[in-house]
Amino acid sequence: MLRTDISLPWSTLGTERLLSVFRFGEGQRKAYIQASLHADELPGMRTAWELKKRLGQLEAAGALKGVIELVPVANPIGLGQLLQGAHQGRFEFGSGKNFNRDFFELSEPVAELLQGRLGEDGHANTLLIRQAMLDVLAALPPASSQLQGLQRLLLSHACTADVVLDLHCDADAALHMYALPQQWPQWRSLAGHLGVKVGLLAEDSGGSSFDEACSLSWLRLQRLFPQAQIPLACLATTVELGGQADTERDQAVAHAEGILAFLAEQGLIDGQWPAADGCCEAVPFEGTELLYAPHPGVVSFLRRAGEWVEVGDPLFEVIDPLSDQVSTVCAGTAGVLFAIERLRYAQPGFWLAKIAGSQPLRRGRLLSD
Template sequence: MLTLGTASAAPGETATGRLEVGETRDGSPVRLPVAVINGVDDGKTLYIQAVSDGDELNGLGVVNRVVPRIDPTALSGAVLVVGIVNYYGFQTAEHRNPIDDTKTNRAYPGNATGTTSERIAHATFDAATRADLILDLHQGSTSRMIDEVRVRCGPRHRLHSDCLRLAKVFGCGYVLDQKGPDGQLARIAPNKGIPTVDPELGGCVGWDEESIRKGVEGVFNVLGYYGFLDREVSVAKQTRARGFEQYRSPSGGLVRFERELGERVEAGDVLFEVTGVFGDRHARVTADSDGIFWRSRRLPQAAAGEYVCSVGTNLVTY
């Protein structure tokens, strides 16, 4: 019998339940939705989680479609899933946990007696570190972004090549290989010897079916490549960015983008212009380096100094 929270599955079974991680302000328990898929044969364990940022729902869309499609009678090993990590942020459609104003994905490995986010991180980290591989499903919040996978352990980490391989197998086409901030699951879990990646499945308000489709395909790529399922996987070359340049608006106004997401840019190319209300140009911003137009804000209005877009740089194909 394999158990996560109240979900218990015998070999060849799938079970769903709840993982208790704390209490709300009225004393009601906080229980995260979890699933256990227990294969009929021995094998590795894959851990998947979604919605550690409360407004990033594409990962939930992936979980919603993947769990019913995995046949435990055809599975070797097991899959553990936490469908919604940031309980409070999800309930209020906010990126951060509104109770402690924290990004849950900055709270790992967590603290069993800490803040609400630290308690959630502690409980989910305990579940994640039972696995051999970890997928922490994200998206570019509500901004616009290409589908990519992030390797966050840093290039000098002993598991860096294993994390790069996992990112390549997931196969969004683009990989950001840059050491992440303290407290990210994809940075901390490799310290426990577990290859971990952070798929960033586009960026949208609500969820996007194309990004979800890529995420579902990515999960099944991992299941096939690492021997969970008898499934042939063709591992394609990926474009890997080792740098990430962010651009802010030099003046207030309305942004007009001159590049599309995923488009190659060269140093000196115009990325965007800023105009006034009546179309008079206030500023023109050009790329500092060659790269790929990676991410951009969704709304056209921007204050002076406000984030506008990002370019992935130092590109290699692997």
């Protein structure tokens, strides 16, 4: 194992923050795994620690057939953001920006570098593109903030990987994952290993999240160079490992073992591993229904995350104890109730439940901040 600690730019006077990258194995193929980019989403960090231990064992046994880079703490900035004892790891305090939005878009500057250089050899094109991605990132002006510097560092490690896993969680949720529709056949096995309830598929969900900054560039390059052989060489996903409270040891161990079994199927780990147990349904991300309260009040949920719901099924009640107004909010689409809010007081503009349905309901930017 090789540990690299990288200083983030633009630290406050008298302080320093580090990004720690753990590198296991060697070889041409590479997987990159990071956890808790939203720093208050800790199930991924707990799973990453189990992965760190197991990867050390596998490396010592000579079982690694490629490189696996692990970043257990992908957001040292947000990890220290507490407000009166409450962790605030989704948005950067100084700018108000979401840590998982606005990653640098690589396809256009990479295309400029590679005009006239791509041909019919897909492997050679992959090597050229990856080097161009690194060159583009290295040539950028100095980062103007710690957040920008952090995002560039993460992307520079992930853009040369064959497989990228970004480990997140939702508020109170069943396991679910986000991916390009073109890559879902390859992700079905990981979904089975982890017990994912639903896959949410979109080519571009808006906001330039980390996983799409890694995978979508290849799809765009395919379309910019239709005569060249360009594979979708970066298989990237965001995996939501349940809810924020799901940090139990048994869960983390199971998630780590499922990820390792998938990496073995990808040719990165040797040995005998259990086969995936079935697979969930995948639906268009456009089919996600976000449900809101019609007025303020105390919220009582009537269904649990992970349940299948039909149109008209009651999901939660909103109770105003001053006026005695009680409203029941029902499902507007059939699908998996994959996430519910942790807070139990309804506020305007904040979603309280999410359903993954098969019928498109939304257009444009699909990610909620």
